[in-house]
Amino acid sequence: MDFFPHLPPYSNPKSGLLAKIPSSFIPYAQLMRLDRPAGLYAFYLPYLIGIMYAACIATITPRPQTLLGLALALLPFNIILRGAACTWNDNVDQRFDRRVERCRHRPIARGAVSTMQANIFTLIQLALGYPFTALFPRTCLLHVLVSVVGFFVYALMKRVTYYPQVVLGFPFAWAIFFCVAAMGMDPFHGENVTSTYALFSANVLWTVTYDTIYAHQDVADDERAGVKGMALRFKNNTKILASIVSFGQVALLALCGLCAGFSNTYFIGTVGGVAISMAYYIYDVDLMRPESCAAWFHDQFLIVGASFLAGLMGEYFIRLMV
Template sequence: MSDAAGRVADSTGNWVDSHAPRWSRPYLRLSRLDRPIGSWLLLIPCWWSAALAAGVAHDIGRLPLVVALFFVGAFVMRGAGCTWNDITDRDLDARVERTRSRPIPAGQVSVTQALVFLVVQALVGLAVLLQFNRFAILTGIASLSIVAVYPFMKRITWWPQIVLGLAFSWGALMGFAVTLGRIDATAAALYAGSICWVIGYDTIYAHQDAEDDALIGVKSTALLFGARTQAALIVFYSLAVVLIGAALALARAGLPAWLGLAAFAIHLGWQISRLEIGDPALCLRIFRSNRDAGLLLFAGLLADAVLRAAFV
């Protein structure tokens, strides 16, 4: 099999294709390290909560270590989640143009090999989790049930994006569990806001596969909303901003955090105004831009945490 044949349809010209050892490429593609945007989107709520909790505590002493551990954990566990998703979706992936070149349906990796790789990634994630306190460890483990059921949701509900939101936003709880040893109303508001954000951006992402999904009977909010997608995004993105704003108010965050939220809100508004659901390439670009939206908010939260720690 040529290297070109081994590439995933919607991921070409990346470092995995050009620089990674050939034997490792199917596994790196399984964990989506050729497309790290999902890892960033899993990581960002972790960073939000770490910075906001540090601000509440007026202490940033452990924040650099927590940020680094969250980075490793998010990339590893997103890889494990994608591997599990590809194992469970292998038959569906073979029937969709964009996904039929993924390693399992393309025959680059067997299901047994993928399962072994899944276990290895999960063990690395566990090693990261064990660096935290007992409450944080238990909180992290609790997320696994959501991750396990997510791939099956598209078969039974038009709202699989809600379940993805529950999983991808879990980090909004983890920063509080790690830093403060609790999950309070501030963490809950941040979590709820992040869920609304995920529903919005994953609806945009799902429009890439809307036609294929309709043909094979897979459900999504993209199909549910259809031509009303922009109106739905206004609702969910507005809820995200309001709920995250509630978290900032509960945390008594300062001006930098609110400026970060304002930049985040402006970016979400730009996404809605730019979106054309019939243009898959544009949908993918707008989806990917959510990393920048999330980092704008994180920058504000981080600056606020630093200032609050400096003026205790």
């Protein structure tokens, strides 16, 4: 059933990446969101943050080549992980997507890919991603499995709770634990366990904020379709909620630095940078304009993500030169 008969029908892209590939591949590229890089930032940035944090707390400071090699290996891994998570999400949400204007042309919702084809494609992507785990210590495999299960569970949460963004925050933030393990440390024991948990929790809260604001694009359609979420639950108080959550995020980043014994470089770059950029993001975004929510979803990864990394990178280079 077409729930938006007054809107133009779907047509293949005439420009960009998807216009350059065979038409039969377009639906699968769309399932992977290859034409939408902003979502990849959500997957990849926590790993970059985790790499720099793990390098800062390591007993022996790793060389830049080691960090670069890890970052390069994690990029294709995250492209595949994101593709599998988005394919699964679109499959289980296809009934909702047909009722949401922004999502109505997704491949499964419009019938370009069947439910079975999507399930097979999900499994293929997971199979393609598995060999990348051989590049990391064996203990990292458990962290990968936790992340995959977390993303798959999240896709079901919009039916049962108004807080799916909280659930989504956990598999994203689990990258911190993964990276600590990838550097040969135990993220759950040792002298840095408190700082590690604080950074993990800060990343969870970051996800809660940006995904709630992003979801404001679809509040009216979500309410009619029966989709639950924090944007709907707090639709009249989202900026107040985001301010409180972001305050907690910044406080946790400060706790991370205090417990890890980081220098002022971290507190100025990461703690101060995130505080300022999140404040600007929350103040400037117009929740009544979907295009503003979408634009800020993309831009805040660059601004807030850069702030996350700035202090950690400064801290790393200070330790490298000692």
